[in-house]
Amino acid sequence: MKDSVIHLGLAGLGTVGSGLIKIIQENNDWIVRRLGKTLAVKTIMVRDLAKPRNVIPSPGTTFTTSMDDLINDPEIDIIVELAGGIEFPRTLITRALNSGKSVVTANKALLAQHGPELFELAASKGLGLYYEASVAGGIPIIQTLKESLAGNRIKALTGILNGTANFIMSEMSEKGEDFATVLAKAQAKGYAEADPTLDIEGMDAAHKLVILIRLAYGLDFPLSKLTVEGISKVEQFDIILAKEFGYRLKLLAQVRDKSGMLHAGVYPALLRQDHILAKVDGPFNSILLEGNAVGPVMLYGQGAGDLPTGSAVLADILALARTNCVPNNTGFLESRLPQAQILAPELTVFRHYFRFTVVDRPGVMASIAGVMGEYNISIAQVVQRQYAPNDGVPIVFISHSAQMQNVTAALDTIKKFSFVLDPPVHYRII
Incomplete structure (x- = not known):
């Protein structure tokens, strides 16, 4: 990456990939002022070459269906994985690191399940595996934990990490509609997938919580050890009664340190109506954490979408393009983080x-x-x-x-x- 151009290889041109390209095009002069270099998307891997594209990076961009065209191109400096799934991106990232290329990904499910092995591989190669966009869309929580709060011991972290679930809970609370009605509305607005299981049953938030625990505590908390409950059984009747007691019902992801042992989980829970997270409505995300030095810190913003998530991906690309030392992947020196002591x-x-x-x-x-x-x-x-x-x-x-x-x-x-x-x-x- 010594030249004036950083060449990118992009796997996936969906919502986030398209957002990334829009930002690169619109903010090119700003990027050059900050980086001193231009970003160029050289090759994009897609499933269907015949599919019409709303966004084209440049006339020189090549489209391909072959992973080899990303891995084996010596001009490509950074590979950006935005394809989703588990096995394909796992293979792509492994091959990219083994070929000497740093990687940016937004894949929280992959990192929750296979993060330790991938981070260990990246460390052995002295390469970057960055993932700001994997948690809470445009909210810069990954970099905050890795860098800005690196000198703090995190005592607790509580977050609204899934915009679909938060939209559903907000609408049920404010408009008195039942779960099925609001879910259909969320799907019509594009906040929920056709199959919303990962969102409404808490697994999407669980994937993100595993990633945050690693960054906040320097420990690996296996996904299988998390308590995970969703919102599909929430009834309007309990939302009404909770209000009478002065509470709001939210799907929360939480981890706490209890004398060196961690307890963590994702579940619908009641918050006092004056609690700061109780005021987070709609498809927004928020994370409230407490450091032993800094005290309470809250981050709030859009947890999904083309431009917010694309912004997080771009931040990782710029960080990797600037670095002159071993990249900071996990925020800690260990190539594999120790296992957490888990409170049952x-x-x-x-x-x-x-x-x-x-x-x-x-x-x-x-x-x-x-x-x-x-x-x-x-x-x-x-x-x-x-x-x-x-x-x-x-x-x-x-x-x-x-x-x-x-x-x-x-x-x-x-x-x-x-x-x-x-x-x-x-x-x-x-």
């Missing part, structure tokens, strides 16, 4: 929201409260309503802090009572 999910402690739909008869509330007492769950508030689905009566309890294993045991006991009409509803309170 059943030992985690939260306050809790419970809703039980029951037959309206004397003694029911006392029976439920009695079981909670047996399992050391102290009740802070209780409300009984006159209407619920199935013509039952809903009883809502807000608890003081209680251990998850006690909550699980209490729920298993209570749901077996003959007067309980529906499965109990439970949410953590953050």
